[in-house]
Amino acid sequence: xxxxxxxxxxxxxxxxxxxxxxxxVIFFTDKNNSPYSxxxxxxxxxxxxxxxxxxxxxxxxxxxxxxxxxxxxGVIAAGGNVLNTSKWFNSVTIDASSSGILSAVQxxxxxxxVVNVGRLINPSPLPPKFDYTNIRFKGTTDLTAVKTxxxxxxxxFNQVNMLKGDLMHDNGYTGAGKIIAVLDAGFVNANAxxxxxxxxxxxxxxxxxxxVDNEVDVYDDDAHGTMVLSTIGGNVPGELIGxxxxxxxxxxxxxxxxxxxxIEEYNWAAAAEYADSAGADIINSSLGYTLFDDPSQNHxxxxxxxxxxxxxxxxxxxxxxGMVVCNSAGNEGNGSWFxxxxxxxxxxxxxxxxxxxxxxxxxFSGKGPAADGAIKPNVAAQGxxxxxxxxxxxxxxxxxxxxxxxxxxxxxxxxxxWQCHPxxxxxxxxxxxxQSASQVLNPDSLLGYGIPDFPMACLILSxxxxxxxxxxxxxxxxxNPFGDELNFNFYTNTRQNINIRLVDLLGQVVYSKSTEVxxxxxxxxxxPAHFAKGVYVLEVESKDNLISKKVVKxx
Numbered sequence: 001x002x003x004x005x006x007x008x009x010x011x012x013x014x015x016x017x018x019x020x021x022x023x024x025v026i027f028f029t030d031k032n033n034s035p036y037s038x039x040x041x042x043x044x045x046x047x048x049x050x051x052x053x054x055x056x057x058x059x060x061x062x063x064x065x066x067x068x069x070x071x072x073x074g075v076i077a078a079g080g081n082v083l084n085t086s087k088w089f090n091s092v093t094i095d096a097s098s099s100g101i102l103s104a105v106q107x108x109x110x111x112x113x114v115v116n117v118g119r120l121i122n123p124s125p126l127p128p129k130f131d132y133t134n135i136r137f138k139g140t141t142d143l144t145a146v147k148t149x150x151x152x153x154x155x156x157f158n159q160v161n162m163l164k165g166d167l168m169h170d171n172g173y174t175g176a177g178k179i180i181a182v183l184d185a186g187f188v189n190a191n192a193x194x195x196x197x198x199x200x201x202x203x204x205x206x207x208x209x210x211x212v213d214n215e216v217d218v219y220d221d222d223a224h225g226t227m228v229l230s231t232i233g234g235n236v237p238g239e240l241i242g243x244x245x246x247x248x249x250x251x252x253x254x255x256x257x258x259x260x261x262x263i264e265e266y267n268w269a270a271a272a273e274y275a276d277s278a279g280a281d282i283i284n285s286s287l288g289y290t291l292f293d294d295p296s297q298n299h300x301x302x303x304x305x306x307x308x309x310x311x312x313x314x315x316x317x318x319x320x321x322g323m324v325v326c327n328s329a330g331n332e333g334n335g336s337w338f339x340x341x342x343x344x345x346x347x348x349x350x351x352x353x354x355x356x357x358x359x360x361x362x363x364f365s366g367k368g369p370a371a372d373g374a375i376k377p378n379v380a381a382q383g384x385x386x387x388x389x390x391x392x393x394x395x396x397x398x399x400x401x402x403x404x405x406x407x408x409x410x411x412x413x414x415x416x417x418w419q420c421h422p423x424x425x426x427x428x429x430x431x432x433x434x435q436s437a438s439q440v441l442n443p444d445s446l447l448g449y450g451i452p453d454f455p456m457a458c459l460i461l462s463x464x465x466x467x468x469x470x471x472x473x474x475x476x477x478x479x480n481p482f483g484d485e486l487n488f489n490f491y492t493n494t495r496q497n498i499n500i501r502l503v504d505l506l507g508q509v510v511y512s513k514s515t516e517v518x519x520x521x522x523x524x525x526x527x528p529a530h531f532a533k534g535v536y537v538l539e540v541e542s543k544d545n546l547i548s549k550k551v552v553k554x555x
Contacts, residue, residue, distance in 0.1 A: 023118035023263050024102065026080070027091045028071050029110050036065045044087075048179070048279025049321075056322040056425045063088060063317070071110050078104035084211060084270045088317045089310070093117070093266055117263035117297075126293060129257045130185070130224045130404075137385050137399040145238065150174075151245075152237040155397070158357050159231070159382040159409055164455050165243045168416040171495055171519030175244025175415030177422070179206065180232060180282045181275030182408070183268065184225030185255040186210075188391050191219045193226070195234045195389040195397075199249065204233065207278060210253040211271055218253040223391035224404065225251065228286045230389035230397075231405050232412035240387055240397050243412025246419075250280055255287060262297040262310070265289055265342070269314035276321045281418060283323055284411035285315075286404035288330040288341030288366075301339050305372040309342040319348035324418075324426045326411040328403035329353040329377040330366030340366035340376050350414075350430055351376050352407040353447050354383025359438075361446045365403055368445040378430075379437050380447040381406040381413075413454050420520055421461040432457040436466075455493060455520050462522030464491050475540050475547045476522075481554035486527040492542055495519040499541040502527060502551075504534065529553055 036043055041050050041060045053060060067085045072092055076082055079101035080094035096102040106114055146157035150169040153160055160166050168174075187208075190196055199205050208218045218225070233249060234242040254271040255264055268287070275283050289311060291298050303309050306316070315325050329351050330341035344351030344366070354365040362384040368376035383406030385399040418429055434440065436457040439450030459466055464476065474491040490498065495518050502511035510531045517523040533553050540547045 022096050023083070023093065023116070023261075024096055024105075025089070025091050025093050025115045025117050025263075025266055026075060026105060026111055027089065027113040027115070028067065029112040031062055031065050031068055031090060033070070034065055034068045038062060038065065045277055046279045049277055052279065052281070052322045055423065058320070058322050067092060068110075071108075074108050074110070075105055078108065080105050083214075084267065086266060086269050087273055088269055088314060089266065091266070093263065093270075117261060117266060126260055126291060129255075129260060130222070132223075135227075135400045135402055135404075137401050151241045153241045154237070154239040154387070156234075156240045156387040159386055160241065160243055162355075162359060162382055162451060163243070163409065163413050164453055165413055165416065167455050167493060168413070168420070168458075168520065171420075171493075173416040173419045173520065174246030175412060175419055176246035178244070178282065178415040178418055179248045179250060179278075179280045180244065180284060180411055180415055181250040181252060181271075181278070181280040182225060182229055182232070183252050183254050183271045183275070183283060183285045183287065184222075184228055185257040186221030186223065186253050187218050187225040187229060187251050188220065188223040189394055190226045190229060190251070190391070193389060193391070193394050195230050195236045195240060198235045198245065199233050204248045206248050206250055208251045209274065211267060212253055212256050218251050221253060222255075222257045224257065224286070225253070226391035227388040227400060228284065228404060228408045231386060231408045232284065234389055240389060243409050244415040247412065247415045250275060250278055260289070260292045261294065262289070262292055265309060265311035265314070268311045268343070269317075272314055272318045272325075276318060276323060280323060282411050282414050283318060283325045284408045285325065285327045285343070286402075286407050288328060288344060290330070290332070290337050290339075290341045299342060302371050304339060304342055304345040304370055306345045306347040306370050306374055307372075309345075312343040312346040315343035315346035316348050319346070319426060322426050324411075324414050324429055325349035326407045326414065327351055328407040329368075331364045331402055331404075333365045333367050334363045338367050340368055340370070345370040345374070345376055347374065348427070348430075350378045350410060350433065351448070352403060352410045353377035353380040354403045354406040355380050355447065355451065356384040357382060359451055362401070364401065365406075365446070368448065375443045375448050376445075377448045378434060379410065379449050379452050381409040381451065410452075413452070417454055417457050417461070420458045424461055428461065432460040435460055458520040459491060462489075462491060464489075464522055475538075475549060477549065477551065481552040482529060483553075483555055484529055486529055486538070486551060486553075487524070488538070489522045489524055490517055490540060491522050492517055492544070493519055494543075496543055500525065500527070501539040501541075502531075503537045503539060505536075510536065
């Protein structure tokens with residue numbers, strides 16, 4: 001079973017339709033004389049996209065400028081049917097119905113290169129991209145239904161709890177305020193299923209676009225995206241709770257599932273550009289590419305070096321714009337192609353492998369490393385017996401197999417972490433996730449850094465020493481001796497009230513206060529020092545323990 005999700009594709013067609021090899025990517029020489037300017041980014045980027053760049057000190061460059069409209073119009077005038085554009089590649093994808101049209105396009109003075117990316121008339125019999133008989137887990141499960149302070153997870157508890165997502169939820173971090181773009185092959189019935197009722201009721205579905213058929217409707221083609229979305233945004237108490245039920249979503253159909261051609265990698269780039277311009281924070285891509293219907297388009301393992309395939313280049317560009325890209329590692333771990341697939345090899349993204357409900361490597365999960373030796377996959381989540389919504393019946397859930405599901409679980413958790421630390425950069429988020437993971441001291445080619453601990457990632461982003469906090473020392477003095485104020489930070493796993501006392505050497509309490517602190521945050525606390533110089537004992541009492549530290553008031 002493969003992954004899916006790109007957009008410059010052919011017209012929607014049944015599995016055995018014929019396709020002509022008349023699709024081309026036209027690369028332009030420049031963006032000269034463009035009506036757009038980097039000095040006026042609001043003409044082509046949303047306020048959120050600009051804010052993301054500003055917060056992460058990312059400059060708007062000519063790469064962000066749209067393709068010159070005059071060049072696009074020139075291609076159209078030459079007879080090319082423009083399907084999609086890519087500002088990152090400075091290109092358009094076209095359908096040229098005759099050799100004469102293609103020659104006319106090639107003769108344009110601003111055309112640099114033309115690449116044939118079309119499909120074969122008679123596609124070769126590759127395995128189906130989404131083999132739903134293999135997706136559905138066959139056998140029994142011993143997963144149990146669990147209810148916590150925030151949600152009744154039903155049997156989806158295990159996949160959330162493995163990443164300690166329930167603790168994130170209990171502290172109010174559900175992904176609220178974050179936008180996740182889901183690039184997939186379609187979201188059949190998602191607009192009519194109870195599992196997504198809250199998303200539509202709360203206007204959390206912000207936009208949709210079908211780049212294959214050039215229409216708004218994404219709910220009528222393939223069911224893979226529906227299952228993927230349910231692991232992030234699903235919300236049916238007692239059955240299925242996603243890892244980020246509070247997040248907002250952009251749903252993009254970019255893949256025509258029945259066939260496989262390299263045009264889909266350029267489609268992915270255009271969909272990622274849409275996500276960037278719209279202001280998405282996170283991209284989930286449960287897709288991957290290795291072999292194609294036309295063998296001449298096939299990738300080799302050597303191509304998976306993070307910098308060669310079009311889709312991996314696009315994924316790294318997406319990361320350079322400040323987004324976190326999560327991509328499934330692929331399901332060829334026990335097949336003839338046992339490696340990861342593109343773009344999970346991209347240098348600056350999270351390639352996500354799969355484990356079973358017991359945190360053991362799932363045999364189908366694509367193996368690393370990348371061809372250049374980089375650690376891949378980066379991390380792992382539950383991809384075997386993952387609880388997903390049933391798109392065909394409209395109600396109910398079933399256990400499913402595939403890194404297609406471990407990746408969105410991870411993407412949702414990224415949203416909760418970023419909500420907890422909204423000023424972090426995308427690479428700080430990725431680094432904290434990897435540093436929190438179970439194999440950080442001994443990463444391997446199966447699970448990379450391992451299974452992340454997201455509360456631990458919160459702690460890392462707070463600047464605290466995980467070892468010290470785990471040993472009960474979660475109180476850090478900013479300065480000792482101190483002057484007019486005593487400033488310290490206090491970290492706790494749960495939102496709660498704490499009692500603060502300052503006691504002198506005679507046992508007299510010179511300061512006392514009860515205050516609320518946020519969970520999974522490094523809470524900054526200030527005590528005004530309106531008392532004499534000397535030695536004191538600072539006591540902080542939480543529901544977990546009592547911490548005492550000697551402090552000295554100086555001048």
